[in-house]
Amino acid sequence: MNINANPEDARLTSGKNISYWTDSVQHAVQHPLSENIETEVVIVGGGLAGLSVAYCLSQTGMKVVVVEDGDIGSGETGRTTAHLVTCLDDRYYHLEKVFGKEKTQLIAESHQLAIEFVQRTVRKEKIDCRFECLDGYLFLHPSDNKDSLEREYLAAIAAGVRVVTVDEVPGLLHKQKALRFMAQAQFHPLQYLQGLCKAITENGGKVYTGTHATDIDHEGITTSDGFTVKAKHIVVATNSPVNNRFTMFEKEYAYRTYVIGALVKKDILPKALWWDTGDFESNPKVPPYHYVRLHPYNDQYDMLISGGEDHPTGDTSKTEIAEEDRYRLVEAWTRKNFPIEEVVYHWSGQILEPMDGIAFIGRNPYDRDNVYIVTGDSGNGMTHCSFAGLLITDLINGRENKWEELYSPSRFTLKESAPAFKHLINDSLSLLKEMLTFNGSEELSTVAIGEGKIMSLQNDPFGVYRDVTGGLNIVSAKCTHLKCGVKWNADELSWDCPCHGSRFTYEGKVINGPANFDLDAYHYDEINNQVTKI
Ligand SMILES: Cc1cc2nc3c(=O)[nH]c(=O)nc-3n(C[C@H](O)[C@H](O)[C@H](O)COP(=O)(O)OP(=O)(O)OC[C@H]3O[C@@H](n4cnc5c(N)ncnc54)[C@H](O)[C@@H]3O)c2cc1C
Ligand code: FES
Missing domain, CATH: 3.30.9.10 (D-Amino Acid Oxidase, subunit A, domain 2)
Structure with a gap:
């Protein structure tokens, strides 16, 4: 039973609460990438989108490598209702x-x-x-x-x-x-993913877990451990595309x-x-x-x-x-x-x-032609992500596909997007204003066990959470995507960004894009009453 699961298990998923799916499968030991490698296609993200694409490509004989920074299905696929x-x-x-x-x-x-x-x-x-x-x-x-x-x-x-x-x-x-x-x-979404994983590896593909892609471009990826995967094609299936900082969040x-x-x-x-x-x-x-x-x-x-x-x-x-x-x-x-x-x-x-009701599956806008994304799949991600496997496999193999234009991430249905875009700009501006006008310094001692608060320390906004041991966890409150102020989510013990949905654990680890970097974490020096970057 998941209620009040150990927050340490956040490694398994994107928040404190553990879903039934996560709780009812055996978790494999993580297998991080530990060398530089080359392949035909590298896929970032081990959720339903990433594994469907990897499976379909491996069926056509392509050499694929999947990198996933948590466990298989530790993103939204482990939290779905399928x-x-x-x-x-x-x-x-x-x-x-x-x-x-x-x-x-x-x-x-x-x-x-x-x-x-x-x-x-x-x-x-x-x-x-x-x-x-x-x-x-x-x-x-x-x-x-x-x-x-x-x-x-x-x-x-x-x-x-x-x-x-x-x-x-x-x-x-x-x-x-x-x-x-x-x-x-x-x-059962995670049992299905485990089946896909097995088939991918039997087809010669490689799946690396515990492997965070920090840099992603048209030549491949670099991981946070400094290893590279060079590839002819790059598919970013991170739910919110972490390689696209400026286009997709508007859509x-x-x-x-x-x-x-x-x-x-x-x-x-x-x-x-x-x-x-x-x-x-x-x-x-x-x-x-x-x-x-x-x-x-x-x-x-x-x-x-x-x-x-x-x-x-x-x-x-x-x-x-x-x-x-x-x-x-x-x-x-x-x-x-x-x-x-x-x-x-x-x-x-x-x-x-x-913005207009259907997912974005295809070439990443304003990028080289060999970089693909899957995102925006609403409450129909099970079918959108599975379909992405079929569509992206056709695109990579140079086959015509009658859905290419329809699902293209470059589409812009203006009538649908304009009001939402206006709303986004307004939201971002008001959040920025809110942040700039926050200036009251508070005592860290006012943060109770289990409480998360935005506080102004040394004239900068910080997110402060006191964990069950009484320890303070202090992180920058500026989202690493475009610097909006994060808000405390007492349900999943996370810092959530209201601008475009990036999320971070209370220790600052990024768990939802479009941000791809952690919040800076800080140490509190009680004697000098100062916070210093860890
Ligand atoms: C509560 C809930 C109910 C839902 N119900 C349904 C439903 O009934 N039917 C339906 O069709 N859809 C449903 N959906 C939607 C569906 O679950 C999702 O759209 C789908 O699971 C998304 O899959 P994904 O592979 O795109 O993303 P994810 O499963 O989130 O996979 C992305 C993966 O990328 C990894 N990652 C991120 N950044 C990096 C990086 N830099 N390096 C390496 N790895 C990285 C993450 O750890 C993650 O595992 C639901 C969603 C939720 C939350
Ligand atoms: S500023 Fe874009 S998600 Fe935070």
Whole structure:
């Protein structure tokens, strides 16, 4: 059970809380790169995107090397809920408005292909990851327009998706109309990654964990231990691309999202996926929605895994509900809708919402043609990342792919991006102002055990956290991406940047991009009442 796991385990994942997935697999000993090597393709990031790309390339006979700075799946893939869907979280009626009917059909087809690809791979590589096909039910959130299900139905049908309307949702405590999306899927994401890893190495690929890529360019990468991987092609699959400091953060926005795992008596719920259409009162632009699935737990119970209550990373000001209080809301909503008993897991994670609804998969903008990224995959990262394996493999092998332009990271759908871009600039300016006007010096002794605070010490902003041993952990409060001020996240014990979603442990180690460097850490000299850089 994960609740209040040892923060030391943050090595395994991107925060204090340990997900059920991380808790239920064996962790391999880390295998860092310890020499200079050459290969055809180097892939940075050992999540679903990186390993899907590596697997597909290795299938075509290419020599691949994966470098991952934590463990396999220690990023967002270890924190997902792993629905594989054609019921997309940016509604088809929205996608049709942005991209038109024809491209929306292509979008739907790509997610369908991704599900089929995962199914094929599971069979071919004999991966024991509880992959199963099942139906999913989308029902109306009370704050959403009454006609939104009807609109979604028509747009999904026009996009070629297998969907019907139903008067009742199996498993839900209340009778409610819904859309039933056929042939969705689910799996255990980390067991799937372990299967991919095994296949990659059997195909001659190499996977290095505990290996942080500090410098990344068109010739390859250099690690924090000073070793290099020279390569003909470079794929950056770090969720938020750490090699792209200035373009992509304008096109995607980071959100935190919250998950509980609650017990339900075995076999009382049908196997299905469930979603509501999202809370338009809390955020009309990106309405946070609830997402639910089942997973076997023990002989008596299944576990209902239920998530939602998203908010922009580092910013809970709209609702004034702090990160650590969000599980309560997820639990209350879940109890209202499903017959759950005890909550045995909770964790949070990060979602990158693309400006126009679909991921960015392809060549890195303003870079050489041999550098690729995968990012912005919203709540549909399982299919987006799997599809990235197919698309990037075609691009690297010089094969035509009809999705290349659609998913291109260089696209800029102006109508969709302009308001969001304005919002980003405003946010960054107000954060900068907030930081510049912070000048009251405070006593370090006021920081209680378990508390994190931004403090002005020697006229500079610092993040100060007092850990369970009473020790002070002091880091610079200026994000290493573009210097915005970080905020304390008492749920995951991390410093989160509200500008573009970079995150750091309380010791300053970077755990989410676009930042790729740690916060400077400081030592407090009690006698001279001074902080000095470690
Ligand atoms: C709570 C939650 C629920 C979700 N539910 C769903 C769902 O039901 N269905 C769905 O389709 N999607 C879902 N998603 C989204 C999906 O999980 C993600 O989009 C997907 O897992 C992202 O995979 P990735 O490989 O891009 O990133 P990650 O899994 O984060 O992998 C990136 C890896 O790069 C590594 N890395 C970063 N920087 C470096 C560096 N410099 N050097 C070396 N390694 C580095 C990180 O350690 C990390 O392991 C959910 C996400 C969350 C958080
Ligand atoms: S993430 Fe961009 S400034 Fe922090």
